[in-house]
Amino acid sequence: MYGSKRLAKRSIIGTRVCAPWPDGIYYPGKIRNMENRSVYTICFDDGYTKAFREADIVGQGFRGVGSVHLKFGQKVFITNNGREMVGHVQKHKKPTNEVFIKIADSSETMIQRKLDEVRLMESRKSPRLADHETNYLKLADMSPTSDAKKRNVSSSIDVPSAKSFKVEDEPMMNDVMAAAMVLTSLSGSPLLARMDSTSVPYSPTSPTGGATSDLSMGTASSYSPSSSGHFSWDFHSRGTPSPTSSTSDVECNAPGFxxxxxxxxxxxxxxxxxxxxxxxxxxxxxxxxxxxxxxxxxxxxxxxxxxxxxxxxxxxxxxxxxxxxxxxxxxxxxxxxxxxxxxxxxxxxxxxxxxxxxxxxxxxxxxxxxxxxxxxxxxxxxxxxxxxxxxxxxxxxxxxxxxxxxxxxxxxxxxxxxxxxxxxxxxxxxxxxxxxxxxxxxxxxxxxxxxxxxxxxxxxxxxxxxxxxxxxxxxxxxxxxxxxxxxxxxxxxxxxxxxxxxxxxxxxxxxxxxxxxxxxxxxxxxxxxxxx
DNA sequence: GGTGCCGGGGA
DNA sequence: TCCCCGGCACC
Incomplete structure (x- = not known):
């Protein structure tokens, strides 16, 4: 009866969406396929593939960012001065849905935005953002030095400075966040990351430490300063797959084994x-x-x-x-x-x-x-x-x-x-x-x-x-x-x-x-x- | 009144 | 064939 119906042309496959890792941070990926009407397999940019319920997915056709809670370290995109900027969430005040974002290319600039104004994915592909998007190491290599001061002049439009922003007393947080982003992007399995987070005080996949907690929980301080700048956590030491392994390895090791x-x-x-x-x-x-x-x-x-x-x-x-x-x-x-x-x-x-x-x-x-x-x-x-x-x-x-x-x-x-x-x-x-x-x-x-x-x-x-x-x-x-x-x-x-x-x-x-x-x-x- | 969709018709 | 929409049954 319905077999003869004309088929839809549009495809959700390949749609870029964001989905949360076990650390609660959303990362972009593509919908690889649909498990059923409510569950989608998402292939993250690092190759890791995981099934998510539709309710956990943020993106077009799914829930909006306005309904999610952004955790510390969440990479976000905002429009500032007519330019799209990438930053990382420092704090998301749920009651007011205000999000404090540290601009990724500056260690000092803090932007405050309403949650609705925040995007988890870039709305357009500018070379500048593309660079950030793809080069996590570069992103992680930011240092709060002179460069930050320079940018602070032009980009801190409507926000207090990071130093006056008392939510987070983590001097190296930018680096930490960046490092965390790298690792969370590269790590093989949220599954295992979660395991780590539950069994190991310090989770490489969670910039807030093992507890995947909100900033408000103050776990950011548990971050090891030594982690800043290089990313050599030994996943294997805990029996987890290498975050830098091939996607196939990730597939084989993480979700399955x-x-x-x-x-x-x-x-x-x-x-x-x-x-x-x-x-x-x-x-x-x-x-x-x-x-x-x-x-x-x-x-x-x-x-x-x-x-x-x-x-x-x-x-x-x-x-x-x-x-x-x-x-x-x-x-x-x-x-x-x-x-x-x-x-x-x-x-x-x-x-x-x-x-x-x-x-x-x-x-x-x-x-x-x-x-x-x-x-x-x-x-x-x-x-x-x-x-x-x-x-x-x-x-x-x-x-x-x-x-x-x-x-x-x-x-x-x-x-x-x-x-x-x-x-x-x-x-x-x-x-x-x-x-x-x-x-x-x-x-x-x-x-x-x-x-x-x-x-x-x-x-x-x-x-x-x-x-x-x-x-x-x-x-x-x-x-x-x-x-x-x-x-x-x-x-x-x-x-x-x-x-x-x-x-x-x-x-x-x-x-x-x-x-x-x-x-x-x-x-x-x-x-x-x-x-x- | 909203929804789902059949059936018809225009481009 | 694609696309739109009137209209109807159902909720």
Whole structure:
């Protein structure tokens, strides 16, 4: 019924957004794919890839910066004197939403801005900013010397000087921040960084020290002065991946293999992470408490991540994202020119996750032997940006909606963790696979386990699309939310086979952001982006 | 009244 | 084919 619908042209893939690391600081990245309607895999600029809930993402189509709390050291962009400047947050006063920003190219200039006037990403690419954007080392190499004085004359327009700014008594904070930015950008895994932050007093990924705390907590003073100027933290010494390792290493080490490490460090964390061995939908660092976990889900199953080519008939599975991308480029896209990278290959592989204990050996064969669903139109997928969650991350309603928007068949459980600094939250939902035979063995492992496979957006989107089109679609999960409007019930299929409870572009983006709507919505046609 | 989207029609 | 919009059913 809906299979013949014209497909949207716009793509969210590749959209630059910001997402928080475990230290609570937002960093820019690109949306690589969509895990489901509410979870997006973001590839940070340093190559690290992580899944985030839509509510944790800041950017066009997602939540605005006005709804986030900027932590100390957060890199921001502001317009000052008609110029876009980059700086780092010194303090974000929540009550007034005032943000004090230290301009990156000056150690003295402090800018005060309303939160709404702050951007997490540059609005335009000026050479000056581009330089800052890409050269973190240079950024980190700033020193509060004569250069600062010079700039202080022209750029401190409407702000008190840093010295009069008593919020932070960190003389070397600029350097520290810069260093932190470098490290947070380069470090392999927020997951591990979080682990560090919970187990080590000093976290290289957190400019405020291990506690990822606000400036107001005064943890900045815990920063080691020796860290300024060079960045040689030994990630390996704590069993974490090198921040400067290749992206593939990051991929392989951080999201996949780090779970056991975390488990070994923090039993609670381990439990959390291994629950369902499902998708860590958000900040793994924002770990749930045990209390948040349904007892039935307390099964340990460390996971690892692999990448499976979804090119029809291929199914090659590699453990490194670089490898799979190379494979796709070379084998399928025939793109040899590495300088031309439109990231098309990202459409043709999916990140899969499996438990180390039971699945590591079998899943590759299983998945390589299973032809993937036809490639879906990821570009139909746009994220809802208005998450009904409250600012504390209490996402009960949101999660319910997430659940409701899925078209599950109890094949895979997805574990969602609340983002950092938010109330630990976890939910589990399932989705149906279009290849039940592929999943069946996993399903039989038990409900707690369900599928350990993390199927990312391409496959999943297709699944959802199929289900939306299938009259046999039915829900198997029991959550109260959304269950009352299961597609199999009542009037639902008559005139509006797509439930109104599903987010539609109008609802998600609003009239003022109609440009973000899918084409269908703009044409008042059936939404193809938020199908249910 | 708002929303979703079918159906029709213009470019 | 793209795009717009009237109109209707549903909430």
């Amino acid at each position: 780090s779970f056991p490490e975390i488990g070994s460090t923090n039993g609670v964390v381990f439990d959390q992470l291994s629950v369902d061995e499902g998708i860590d939908m958000s900040e793994v660092g924002a770990l749930c408490t045990v209390d948040d976990i349904p007892a039935k889900k307390l099964k340990l199953a460390p996971t690892r991540t692999a990448y499976k080519c979804t090119w029809p008939g291929c199914g090659k599975t590699l453990c490194k994202v670089q490898g799979i991308e190379k494979h796709i480029r070379s084998q399928h896209l025939r793109t040899k020119d590495s300088s031309y990278n439109d990231h098309e290959e990202e459409f043709y592989y999916t990140e899969i996750e499996t438990t180390v204990d039971s699945m590591s050996d079998m899943f590759a064969d299983m998945y390589t032997s299973s032809p993937p669903p036809t490639l879906s139109h990821m570009d139909m997928v746009r994220p809802p940006h208005e998450d009904p969650r409250d600012s504390n991350g209490n996402s009960g309603m949101c999660l319910d909606r997430v659940v409701a928007q899925l078209t599950p068949m109890s094949s895979s459980n997805v574990t969602m963790f609340a983002p950092l600094s938010q109330v630990p939250q976890q939910t589990t939902f399932t989705w149906q696979t279009t290849h039940p035979t592929t999943i069946t063995p996993l399903q039989t492992n038990g409900q707690q386990y369900s599928s350990p496979i993390r199927k990312t957006s391409i496959v999943q989107q297709r699944q959802q699309s199929h289900q939306a089109a299938s009259p046999k679609t039915h829900l198997h999960f029991a959550p109260s939310a959304g269950s009352g409007s299961a597609p199999s019930q009542g009037h639902h299929n008559h005139h509006h086979p797509k439930t109104r409870e599903g987010k539609k572009c109008r609802k998600v983006y609003g009239m003022e952001r109609k440009d973000l709507w899918c084409t269908q919505c703009r044409w008042k046609k059936a939404c193809v982006r938020f199908t249910c």
